[in-house]
Amino acid sequence: MASSFDKYQKRKLISSYISVVISISLVLFLLGCLGLLVINSKKVANHFKEQVVMTIYLNDTAKEVEVNQLKKSLAMSDYTKEAVYVSKEEAADYMKAETGEDFMDFVGYNPLKNSIDVYLNADFVTTEQLAEISNTLANKTFIEEIRYDNDLVELMNDNVKKISFWVLVISGVFTLIAVLLINSSIRLAVYSKRFIIKTMQMVGATKSFIRRPFIWTSVQLGIIGAIVALMGLAVVLYYLNLTFPELELLRNSILLVLLFVGIFVMGIVITWISTFIATQRFLNLKTDQLYY
Structure with a gap:
């Protein structure tokens, strides 16, 4: 027992x-x-920030030496994670793959521009830093336009701050x-x-x-x-x-x-x-x- x-x-x-x-x-x-x-x-947060792209569109009259100098200066800049040159032909092929149609059959020529996609380091993905970089690059005469999604950057930074606080x-x-x-x-x-x-x-x-x-x-x-x-x-x-x-x-x-x-x-x-x-x-x- x-x-x-x-x-x-x-x-x-x-x-x-x-x-x-x-x-x-x-x-x-x-x-x-x-x-x-x-x-x-x-x-x-940095991983998502570094997916933001700043696209630099080049004039058709831009010389090869000028484009090469720009690519080298971008590659050596502190704010650049990666810089990718995209020719107008590559851009047309990409659009054709996306839409499934060849828009040049209707237009008769390729209206796209040669461009450089710049992926920035996370610390530089702010509205202030992007505006400063954009203004500096815009002084070059062979650059036609610089585009980036400013609203997305603001939204991303606001959400990162909120998420960090609640975590x-x-x-x-x-x-x-x-x-x-x-x-x-x-x-x-x-x-x-x-x-x-x-x-x-x-x-x-x-x-x-x-x-x-x-x-x-x-x-x-x-x-x-x-x-x-x-x-x-x-x-x-x-x-x-x-x-x-x-x-x-x-x-x-x-x-x-x-x-x-x-x-x-x-x-x-x-x-x-x-x-x-x-x-x-x-x-x-x-x-x-x-x-x-």
């Missing part, structure tokens, strides 16, 4: 530990995913929720052993002696939960990097290491503090209060 009861208690204890580990790992995993978003939010707010709120959830799981685990705590206290055990095994057990569970969370986070990061290689998610290795270390340390610290507070609460209760 005693053996069956011991097995039941052991299964119940293991079940309690598993539920705590699952709770810790899930919370830390979600917190890690949010950390990845925070770390890479600027990189994602920080959500990160703070989610961190608080993570602490509360892990604390709740630990308190429930300690609550199931409140009578053992009081019995040890009644036979003369000191508070630090009673707390020590509870804290050590919780820290072990926190380490296991953190390892499980980090394994899941590594899998997510691996597949995200395969799906979006252009974002180069693994390039900033220092921040990624700090994130992983932070998640691991958080799993230990939160469980340690939560267990200390929970055991201290039951140590301070009177015997008759344990039933409420």
Whole structure:
């Protein structure tokens, strides 16, 4: 009979530990995913900014030497990520592929212009910087027109600011929720052993002696939960990097290491503090209060 009861208690204890580990790992995993978003939010924003194109249309009278000098100066400029020369023939072929019709059959000639598509570095994709670059280039006599989507740039920069603000707010709120959830799981685990705590206290055990095994057990569970969370986070990061290689998610290795270390340390610290507070609460209760 005693053996069956011991097995039941052991299964119940293991079940309690598993539920705590699952709770810790899930919370830390979600917190890690949010950390990845925070770390890479600027990189994602920069990726979209660098898709903005400034198109420089050239006069038909532009000399080859002038065009080559312009291409070289653009390639050497700080604001240029990439500059691509597009001839009027290439532009006509592109329009034909897009529309499925050859507009030159109706017009009789190619009215398009030779152009250079300039992809800018993210820091220069602002209305002020674009206007300054455009005004500087417009002084060249062989440049007929410079076009870019100013409304799109303004909208993109406004949205980046809003998204960055809300990501920080959500990160703070989610961190608080993570602490509360892990604390709740630990308190429930300690609550199931409140009578053992009081019995040890009644036979003369000191508070630090009673707390020590509870804290050590919780820290072990926190380490296991953190390892499980980090394994899941590594899998997510691996597949995200395969799906979006252009974002180069693994390039900033220092921040990624700090994130992983932070998640691991958080799993230990939160469980340690939560267990200390929970055991201290039951140590301070009177015997008759344990039933409420």
